[in-house]
Amino acid sequence: MPINEGDAVLIRTSIILAIFIKDIRQYYGKAPTISWGLLFPATLIVLLGYYGAGLGSYRVIPSLLGITLLFSGTSMTHVAMGFDKASGGIETLIHSPIHPVELLIAKIMGGVIFGLLGVSIGTAILWGLYGSLQAINPVFLWIGIIFGSIIFSLLGLLISSVLDVIQAVMVLNALRFLMIFLGGMLPKELLPEIVQPLAYILPISYVNDLIRYGIYNLFDYVDPISATIIAVIYTIVLLLIVYRVIDKCFNP
Amino acid sequence: MIDQEIKDTDNNVIIVRNLSKKYGQVQALKNVSFNVKRGELFSLLGPNGAGKTTLLRAITGSLRIPRGKVFIEGYDVSKHKIRIKEITGFVSENHMLFPEIKVIDNLLFVSKLHGLDSSKARERIMELAELLGFKDFLYRKYDKLSKGFKRRVDIASALIHSPRILILDEPTGGLDLHSSITLREIISELIRNGVTIVMATHYIAEAMNISNRVLILVNGEVKNIGEPSELRKMLSKTLSIEINVDDIKSDLVKVVNEMGGIIRSNKIIVLELKIDEVANKLNELLQYLSQRNIMIRGISVKELTWEEVYLMLTGLKCPYYKNRKCYSCPLMREMQF
Numbered sequence: 031m032p033i034n035e036g037d038a039v040l041i042r043t044s045i046i047l048a049i050f051i052k053d054i055r056q057y058y059g060k061a062p063t064i065s066w067g068l069l070f071p072a073t074l075i076v077l078l079g080y081y082g083a084g085l086g087s088y089r090v091i092p093s094l095l096g097i098t099l100l101f102s103g104t105s106m107t108h109v110a111m112g113f114d115k116a117s118g119g120i121e122t123l124i125h126s127p128i129h130p131v132e133l134l135i136a137k138i139m140g141g142v143i144f145g146l147l148g149v150s151i152g153t154a155i156l157w158g159l160y161g162s163l164q165a166i167n168p169v170f171l172w173i174g175i176i177f178g179s180i181i182f183s184l185l186g187l188l189i190s191s192v193l194d195v196i197q198a199v200m201v202l203n204a205l206r207f208l209m210i211f212l213g214g215m216l217p218k219e220l221l222p223e224i225v226q227p228l229a230y231i232l233p234i235s236y237v238n239d240l241i242r243y244g245i246y247n248l249f250d251y252v253d254p255i256s257a258t259i260i261a262v263i264y265t266i267v268l269l270l271i272v273y274r275v276i277d278k279c280f281n282p
Numbered sequence: 283m284i285d286q287e288i289k290d291t292d293n294n295v296i297i298v299r300n301l302s303k304k305y306g307q308v309q310a311l312k313n314v315s316f317n318v319k320r321g322e323l324f325s326l327l328g329p330n331g332a333g334k335t336t337l338l339r340a341i342t343g344s345l346r347i348p349r350g351k352v353f354i355e356g357y358d359v360s361k362h363k364i365r366i367k368e369i370t371g372f373v374s375e376n377h378m379l380f381p382e383i384k385v386i387d388n389l390l391f392v393s394k395l396h397g398l399d400s401s402k403a404r405e406r407i408m409e410l411a412e413l414l415g416f417k418d419f420l421y422r423k424y425d426k427l428s429k430g431f432k433r434r435v436d437i438a439s440a441l442i443h444s445p446r447i448l449i450l451d452e453p454t455g456g457l458d459l460h461s462s463i464t465l466r467e468i469i470s471e472l473i474r475n476g477v478t479i480v481m482a483t484h485y486i487a488e489a490m491n492i493s494n495r496v497l498i499l500v501n502g503e504v505k506n507i508g509e510p511s512e513l514r515k516m517l518s519k520t521l522s523i524e525i526n527v528d529d530i531k532s533d534l535v536k537v538v539n540e541m542g543g544i545i546r547s548n549k550i551i552v553l554e555l556k557i558d559e560v561a562n563k564l565n566e567l568l569q570y571l572s573q574r575n576i577m578i579r580g581i582s583v584k585e586l587t588w589e590e591v592y593l594m595l596t597g598l599k600c601p602y603y604k605n606r607k608c609y610s611c612p613l614m615r616e617m618q619f
Contacts, residue, residue: 041397048394056380114380121378122439124344126395127367281346281363282339 045128049136053110058144060109062199067105068148071098075152078215079159085215091156091163092242093215095149096178096234100209102148103182104189104202107141111187112195120279130276134187134269141183142176149175163245170254171244177261178237184268185233191275209234218250236260295320295447295478296341301350303336303502310336311502314350318480323473325489326482327592328499334482335375337499338451341480342372354447368396371440375452375482377432378439381425385416385435388424389442396443403442410438414468430461437468441477448472450481454488466492486592490514498592521560522584525551525567528577537570549579 057063075094082090114120123133157163165171185205190198213234218226229235235250236257243254252260296318303311310333318324326334339345340352343363352359359366379388386407393403411417414434419427424435433453440448453469454462470492473479483489489496490510498505498513506513527549535545541563543553555563571578 045395045397048391052380052383052391056382117381118374118376118378119380121374121376122380122392123395125342125367125372125374125378125440126392127364127397128395129364280344282344 042132046132046136046139049123049128049133050139053106053136053140054143057106057109057113057140060113063105063109063144067102067144068151071101071148071152072155074098074210075155076159079156082215087160088242088246088248089215089217091160092174092238092245093213094156095152095175095241096213096238097210097215098148098152099145099175099178099237100182100206100213100234103141103145103179104186104206106144107137107183107186108190108195108198108202110137110140110190112190112198115190116195124280130273130280134273134276137187138180138183141186142179145179145183146175149179165244166247167244167254169244170240170258173254173258173261174237174240174244177240177258177265178234181233181237181261181264181268184265184272188268188272188275191272191279208232213238233261233264236264293320294318295355296324296480297351297353298337298341299351299353301337301340301347301352303333303340303345303348305336309502311340311350314499314502314504316497316504316507318478319494320478321473321476322494323469323479323481323492325493325496326480326499327484327486327489327496328482329484331501332499333502334484334499335451336502338372338449338480338482342370342449343367344372368443369445370447370449371443371445372449373433373436373440373451373453375455377424377429378436379424379432382423384421384423385427386420388435389439392439393442398443406442406444407438410441413471414438415464428461430457430464433457433461433465434468437465441472445477447478447480450479452482452484454483454485462488521555521557523553523555523560523564524582524584525553525571525578526580526582527551527571528579531574531576534570534574534576537567541567 212229213232239249239251239257243249294317299315301314328334343359343366347360389407416434497507538551
């Protein structure tokens with residue numbers, strides 16, 4: 031019996047949700063997800079939130095939220111894709127009647143939700159350390175958080191799609207630690223001149239700027255509209271690259 | 283929509299035409315063409331690296347096809363990938379389910395990927411667990427199962443949406459004898475239930491004993507296609523005859539050598555004769571033995587083993603005989619060592 035368009039959309043959506051729920055059940059409780067995605071940023075927040083207050087809360091709080099998004103988003107998608115590949119489970123997905131885009135959406139959803147969970151925990155800790163946090167420009171704050179979680183989820187997905195689990199964690203950590211130092215925790219004037227251009231390439235600089243503008247009406251690198259445009263460009267470029275990589279898995 | 287040009291499929295559910303695939307400089311498939319009929323067990327036989335897995339992936343729509351065409355039930359595989367995955371089931375040579383999830387949850391997940399609703403999926407899972415004999419393991423984690431039971435669950439996951447075509451890549455690879463036999467019985471049962479099966483294997487006896495037809499693939503090229511009995515007949519034009527005698531005299535060696543035979547272990551005459559010359563030459567030799575009062579202790583006609591058929595068909599060298607330089611090897615003249 032032919033399926034009408036509404037039913038077809040419902041079936042496609044339920045397939046995406048099935049993959050997303052499977053990933054939550056299987057990977058949210060995994061040691062690398064918890065330790066790199068939640069415990070490490072939480073520890074960093076407690077440490078730098080408490081001892082880094084001298085840098086100024088306008089610098090510390092947005093950077094810590096950005097770093098939390100970075101670690102939470104990348105960890106979840108890295109584990110979800112890396113372990114699916116390592117266990118052979120990806121074969122089941124490849125040989126099922128699903129489109130690469132559906133797999134891409136399901137995997138990103140897992141990373142974004144985990145990123146939001148990490149940011150919520152981070153915000154709660156910062157609340158405890160600094161008292162209540164008020165957003166002056168909540169729209170830009172949310173743009174920063176949403177795009178940050180998408181960009182970092184895509185980054186984790188990209189690296190774990192092309193490398194095996196161990197190699198991916200090494201490359202991811204190299205990138206993540208680079209972003210901790212260059213991505214806005216320190217004012218760009220304090221960075222050595224030679225690495226300043228690198229800070230402009232890293233997406234975390236713009237995510238942090240959006241969050242900073244959202245909470246404090248201040249920015250470090252570019253104005254919030256430009257930061258939004260750059261975040262959109264990052265998202266589109268990463269989406270296209272990750273789609274290409276996943277499509278290659280489906281059709282080598 | 284079914285592609286018009288191959289609508290009349292003459293009961294061929296899979297049609298492969300001039301399929302070629304390259305990985306970098308390696309030509310994985312070279313101009314491969316064949317058909318698979320509805321309800322048959324069609325085996326792809328070939329050594330490791332022959333291109334069997336590449337060919338299976340091309341059939342299931344999980345491979346970009348740069349040259350050639352594959353049609354399944356009239357659908358062009360490169361244009362209807364999702365549809366192809368709806369009507370086929372695939373079992374990889376490696377286990378392909380999620381190790382830390384219970385068997386039933388793995389199967390429920392796969393059924394959701396096929397858009398089945400939960401109650402229908404549970405019914406189907408029970409049916410398959412009964413058929414494939416893993417009902418007692420439904421609530422165990424997948425990675426706690428033995429290889430044999432993992433393979434049964436893999437097959438169940440490929441059958442969850444009741445596909446008409448099942449693609450198996452080395453299904454008995456790494457399994458013990460008992461599990462392999464059980465799995466072959468399961469495959470035969472599926473054929474009886476009307477499922478068309480395409481199976482890649484490098485176990486010759488397995489392919490020859492349970493398949494309706496066999497395709498022999500070497501270095502990405504089709505060497506032969508046919509029913510197992512046809513393939514054997516094709517090579518049975520030569521017989522190896524062994525005559526065990528009580529004494530070998532020096533002039534006998536000369537006579538045997540003139541007939542193209544050899545003497546083995548000082549008492550066994552080994553002759554390789556074409557079927558149409560067996561009567562004359564054997565008669566000649568027996569008369570000679572009788573004149574010389576040489577007692578015959580036994581005569582045996584050796585039929586080619588499946589391994590020998592396989593080596594002849596693939597043109598591969600036999601490492602065992604090659605090293606031993608054993609002149610009793612019936613392949614000696616066919617293969618250039």
